[in-house]
Amino acid sequence: MHIVVCMKQVPRDNSVKINSDLSINADGIEKIINLFDEYAIEEGLAWNEKHGGKLTVLSMGIDEWVEQMRRALAMGATDSLLLKDASFANLDTLAAAKVVAAAIKKLGDVDLVFCGRNSTDDESGAFAPALARALGWAQLTYVGKVLEVDPAGKKVTAERHLETVIETVTASLPAVVSVIKDINSPRYPSLLKIKKVAKIQPPVWTAADLGVSGLSAAATISSRVPPPPRPSGEIIDGPDAAAKVRKLVDKLLENQII
Amino acid sequence: MAGVLVYIEQVGGDVAAVSRELMGKGQELAASLGGPLNALVVGGDVAGLANQAVALGAATVYTVSDASLATYTTDGHVAAAIAAVGAAQPALMLASASFQMRDFGAALAADLDAGLAVDVTDLKVDGGAVSAVRPSHGGNVINTYSFAAGRPVVALVRKQSFAEAAGGASGGTVTSLPLPATTMRTQVNNVAPKTGAVNLTDAAIIVSGGRGLSDKDNYYKLIPPLAEALGGAYGASRAIVDAGWVPYEHQVGQTGKTVSPKLYVAAGVSGAIQHLAGMRTSRNIVAINKDPEAPMFRVATFGLVGDVNEVLPLLTAELRQRLGR
Ligand SMILES: Cc1cc2nc3c(=O)[nH]c(=O)nc-3n(C[C@H](O)[C@H](O)[C@H](O)COP(=O)(O)OP(=O)(O)OC[C@H]3O[C@@H](n4cnc5c(N)ncnc54)[C@H](O)[C@@H]3O)c2cc1C
Numbered sequence: 001m002h003i004v005v006c007m008k009q010v011p012r013d014n015s016v017k018i019n020s021d022l023s024i025n026a027d028g029i030e031k032i033i034n035l036f037d038e039y040a041i042e043e044g045l046a047w048n049e050k051h052g053g054k055l056t057v058l059s060m061g062i063d064e065w066v067e068q069m070r071r072a073l074a075m076g077a078t079d080s081l082l083l084k085d086a087s088f089a090n091l092d093t094l095a096a097a098k099v100v101a102a103a104i105k106k107l108g109d110v111d112l113v114f115c116g117r118n119s120t121d122d123e124s125g126a127f128a129p130a131l132a133r134a135l136g137w138a139q140l141t142y143v144g145k146v147l148e149v150d151p152a153g154k155k156v157t158a159e160r161h162l163e164t165v166i167e168t169v170t171a172s173l174p175a176v177v178s179v180i181k182d183i184n185s186p187r188y189p190s191l192l193k194i195k196k197v198a199k200i201q202p203p204v205w206t207a208a209d210l211g212v213s214g215l216s217a218a219a220t221i222s223s224r225v226p227p228p229p230r231p232s233g234e235i236i237d238g239p240d241a242a243a244k245v246r247k248l249v250d251k252l253l254e255n256q257i258i
Numbered sequence: 259m260a261g262v263l264v265y266i267e268q269v270g271g272d273v274a275a276v277s278r279e280l281m282g283k284g285q286e287l288a289a290s291l292g293g294p295l296n297a298l299v300v301g302g303d304v305a306g307l308a309n310q311a312v313a314l315g316a317a318t319v320y321t322v323s324d325a326s327l328a329t330y331t332t333d334g335h336v337a338a339a340i341a342a343v344g345a346a347q348p349a350l351m352l353a354s355a356s357f358q359m360r361d362f363g364a365a366l367a368a369d370l371d372a373g374l375a376v377d378v379t380d381l382k383v384d385g386g387a388v389s390a391v392r393p394s395h396g397g398n399v400i401n402t403y404s405f406a407a408g409r410p411v412v413a414l415v416r417k418q419s420f421a422e423a424a425g426g427a428s429g430g431t432v433t434s435l436p437l438p439a440t441t442m443r444t445q446v447n448n449v450a451p452k453t454g455a456v457n458l459t460d461a462a463i464i465v466s467g468g469r470g471l472s473d474k475d476n477y478y479k480l481i482p483p484l485a486e487a488l489g490g491a492y493g494a495s496r497a498i499v500d501a502g503w504v505p506y507e508h509q510v511g512q513t514g515k516t517v518s519p520k521l522y523v524a525a526g527v528s529g530a531i532q533h534l535a536g537m538r539t540s541r542n543i544v545a546i547n548k549d550p551e552a553p554m555f556r557v558a559t560f561g562l563v564g565d566v567n568e569v570l571p572l573l574t575a576e577l578r579q580r581l582g583r
């Protein structure tokens with residue numbers, strides 16, 4: 001079977017700056033595979049090992065992302081694909097999903113797509129559902145355990161881990177699955193493997209290759225600012241812990257916080 | 259396109275608190291948009307919820323009712339919502355930012371080619387145009403989104419962002435819509451409550467512990483009893499979740515839950531940027547830490563410098579006595 005894992009590169013931490021054109025400036029911050037996507041890659045690898053076939057790691061991004069795509073190849077992905085075009089730069093999540101959907105359709109033989117629960121920078125979590133709808137496929141989001149992938153019977157069964165319940169759901173294949181953090185333990189690629197893939201250049205498909213044009217963002221960012229500082233707080237003083245605790249409880253009651 | 263359509267979620271047969279919040283804010287936004295506030299109830303048995311939605315101020319409550327809708331499925335519930343959007347033609351559709359509603363709202367927005375904003379903390383209408391505020395980058399960036407004209411907007415709103423609708427309204431009507439024909443690509447085999455599940459995002463008070471609690475036994479000795487004395491839930495930093503002290507469901511932060519309670523108590527939690535990402539919008543924050551330089555003090559409403567082993571038992575006892583618990 002052919003499994004695709006959608007992967008983003010993100011800054012390791014979010015101490016980012018805001019450029020004057022409202023784009024995000026993460027210069028100087030180390031870049032990593034989006035945390036949840038490492039779990040998506042591991043899950044893809046596990047089912048690829050079981051059923052054989054291809055595992056393609058796919059990003060709609062920029063050349064810089066190739067470094068993290070190579071890490072996925074070192075983990076065991078068999079193929080890679082970069083979607084890159086100047087016109088992709090300012091798309092919103094829904095339009096980005098349409099671009100990726102066009103690529104998956106062009107691949108033609110994809111049975112299953114794994115995504116992360118969300119990106120840790122943009123944090124929307126809308127990509128996987130938007131991708132599934134653009135493809136007209138089933139979606140299983142917030143998956144904490146994949147119980148069965150059955151390529152012959154064309155179905156996948158998984159546990160969706162929601163806030164207070166676990167749903168066990170069977171979806172028809174092809175399908176899009178988004179995974180949460182504790183679904184598995186992602187492997188570390190060996191140095192040997194990292195070396196082996198160091199020069200691989202993923203094939204690049206542009207908007208023209210995909211036949212996508214006229215995409216526009218329905219949501220655009222009109223302002224971007226750092227969070228307002230919290231009003232400065234009060235340090236509770238007292239001669240000993242018991243006095244401080246009494247004073248704290250007084251304050252919480254006075255201000256009707258409890 | 260005019261007005262607002264609120265997707266009503268339920269908890270045990272009653273309208274969920276977050277949906278009451280959306281009806282409260284929806285009233286104001288609908289007035290600014292010059293259109294009605296309407297609601298949508300989808301499910302197996304909708305009559306009780308529909309009446310409650312009328313009391314919360316809906317002009318029209320659209321219902322789509324069928325046994326096949328009793329359990330959520332993306333295909334079933336999105337199809338029902340598209341039918342209601344067709345009938346109500348809203349400029350803005352509101353739902354919560356719960357996991358299930360993100361599954362739903364993103365799919366709906368994709369199908370409608372709508373503008374989408376997820377995890378919204380504020381909404382405005384200016385000159386007939388909707389804008390939505392949402393944090394990203396672990397709360398380090400606050401974005402305001404504008405939307406393309408002529409396309410509806412779907413906003414998935416963080417819990418506890420707005421005051422609840424007062425209730426007691428009357429005069430609204432209920433309109434039942436037929437079940438749309440849908441291809442169901444998923445089948446729900448089972449829905450099981452998570453054992454010991456806490457819905458941290460629902461809790462009005464959360465007490466979180468971190469590595470300052472020393473070990474798992476000490477965490478359970480000190481944190482849950484304090485949470486109980488406050489009538490709240492207990493949370494954790496990633497450090498101690500990864501160390502296996504506390505299940506992942508309790509993790510607050512960028513890769514755990516995002517919470518906005520009335521009171522967040524952080525004990526022995528340093529206040530790393532990724533932890534703050536999950537709780538910095540809490541209305542009140544109490545930091546308890548032996549290190550006066552801990553970053554958590556910079557966001558705290560009240561800070562108490564001290565050893566958790568000494569402070570927490572005293573605090574729990576004091577609260578039990580003063581609150582009579
Ligand atoms: C991609 C990524 C995602 C992450 N996501 C999250 C996330 O979702 N949530 C999260 O929490 N973290 C997250 N982290 C981890 C985060 O960076 C911190 O490592 C973590 O929050 C630290 O946990 P802590 O505060 O319990 O531990 P520490 O940072 O070790 O802090 C312990 C604190 O306890 C205090 N202390 C020690 N002993 C006592 C005592 N006896 N009495 C009182 N105080 C005491 C210390 O002064 C210190 O401030 C993430 C990191 C990365 C890289």
Ligand SMILES: Nc1ncnc2c1ncn2[C@@H]1O[C@H](COP(=O)(O)O)[C@@H](O)[C@H]1O
Nearest residue numbers: 006007060115116118119124125126127
């Ligand atoms: N530009 C992209 N290229 C490939 N995959 C993406 C991209 N953006 C998002 N994804 C996938 O969608 C998931 C959720 O991202 P988001 O909805 O943006 O928070 C990520 O974990 C990735 O699996």
